[in-house]
Amino acid sequence: MEQFVRVRVVQGNGMDLSLFQFDYDLTFAVFFMNADKTIYGRFGTRADFEDAAKDISIESFKGALEAALELHKAYPENRAALAAKTGPEPIKKTPEAFPALLRYASNLNLNGRIGDQCIHCHQIGEAQREIHWYDRKPVPDAVLYPFPMPDVLGLHFSPKHRAKISKVDSGSAAEKDGFRRADEILTLNGQPMISIADVQWVLHRAPEDATLPATVDRHGEKINLTLTLKPGWRKGSNISWRTTTGELRLVALGGMVLQDLSDAERQRNGIAETEMALRVENFRRGDRRSGGQTNAQRAGIRRGDILVAYGDRTDRLSESGVIGYVLQDKPQAKMLPLKLLRNGEQVEVSLSLE
Numbered sequence: 001m002e003q004f005v006r007v008r009v010v011q012g013n014g015m016d017l018s019l020f021q022f023d024y025d026l027t028f029a030v031f032f033m034n035a036d037k038t039i040y041g042r043f044g045t046r047a048d049f050e051d052a053a054k055d056i057s058i059e060s061f062k063g064a065l066e067a068a069l070e071l072h073k074a075y076p077e078n079r080a081a082l083a084a085k086t087g088p089e090p091i092k093k094t095p096e097a098f099p100a101l102l103r104y105a106s107n108l109n110l111n112g113r114i115g116d117q118c119i120h121c122h123q124i125g126e127a128q129r130e131i132h133w134y135d136r137k138p139v140p141d142a143v144l145y146p147f148p149m150p151d152v153l154g155l156h157f158s159p160k161h162r163a164k165i166s167k168v169d170s171g172s173a174a175e176k177d178g179f180r181r182a183d184e185i186l187t188l189n190g191q192p193m194i195s196i197a198d199v200q201w202v203l204h205r206a207p208e209d210a211t212l213p214a215t216v217d218r219h220g221e222k223i224n225l226t227l228t229l230k231p232g233w234r235k236g237s238n239i240s241w242r243t244t245t246g247e248l249r250l251v252a253l254g255g256m257v258l259q260d261l262s263d264a265e266r267q268r269n270g271i272a273e274t275e276m277a278l279r280v281e282n283f284r285r286g287d288r289r290s291g292g293q294t295n296a297q298r299a300g301i302r303r304g305d306i307l308v309a310y311g312d313r314t315d316r317l318s319e320s321g322v323i324g325y326v327l328q329d330k331p332q333a334k335m336l337p338l339k340l341l342r343n344g345e346q347v348e349v350s351l352s353l354e
Contacts, residue, residue: 012120017124023046023197030064038085040082041068045195047151060160060161082191101119146204147203165179173227187213210229214226235324254351265279282303299338311338
């Protein structure tokens with residue numbers, strides 16, 4: 001750590017979004033940079049709400065620090081390989097330029113210090129999505145499913161290492177492409193990998209249909225592989241845990257928290273494996289103007305109800321899948337018909353998307 005100049009950024013006000021592009025749902029994110037703003041890599045990965053440290057460790061942070069120093073020693077000869085670690089021009093230059101965050105634009109006092117309110121990172125992610133939703137336009141996959149975990153392609157990584165594969169799902173795209181357990185990804189799409197977050201960055205910036213060249217260290221031997229991306233590959237991402245999904249939950253789910261039924265529960269309720277079966281676990285953030293009730297509660301939906309049809313979809317969808325369906329396939333809809341099971345009886349309701 002002594003070899004680094006350490007800077008801590010504690011709020012998003014005035015943040016340069018042309019430089020600081022990262023997963024805005026993270027609790028802890030690190031940029032390794034040269035003084036000329038060249039980015040060596042990122043650190044910080046998260047895949048659920050309950051355990052923020054499940055996918056990172058002090059060991060992997062140490063490995064990323066060491067790798068960043070290695071890249072720094074080779075700079076500027078490796079400048080070309082690092083170019084893509086800086087993102088494209090952002091939609092807005094600073095968070096305050098987003099319509100949803102405009103109220104923070106004058107929130108500076110005469111000493112140039114941040115006033116009473118600061119912009120949280122998750123608000124930046126929310127603002128990026130709201131631009132599409134408030135215009136009633138489909139939210140693109142890259143915006144709705146940001147920084148996808150590699151497990152959507154069948155790759156699982158060890159939290160103790162830089163970018164070392166701990167498991168490859170059977171039948172997955174990654175397995176078909178030749179990736180194996182214990183492979184350590186050295187480069188992906190031409191970029192040197194120093195952490196799982198670097199892998200996520202490449203996937204975040206990847207097109208919908210592509211093959212990404214990769215170099216892996218397999219027991220000391222360098223192997224060249226390709227990682228295949230097919231249209232719609234991001235949709236397997238779980239976005240339910242994300243704080244930035246909060247506003248989307250209010251709109252697309254009426255505030256519901258949904259859980260897919262287990263196989264045993266499906267059997268007890270006579271629901272096939274391929275059919276929709278989402279139990280209403282709870283409700284989040286009701287509107288104070290309506291006595292704290294959510295749109296789902298106002299529609300008559302209760303905890304314990306089992307959703308079996310959402311609009312025109314009756315196939316098996318996760319909670320994230322339902323959110324994606326509404327925001328991408330039904331952006332113009334103001335109401336959606338829902339069918340649910342309550343104590344074995346089918347009930348039909350209409351859910352407001354306002």
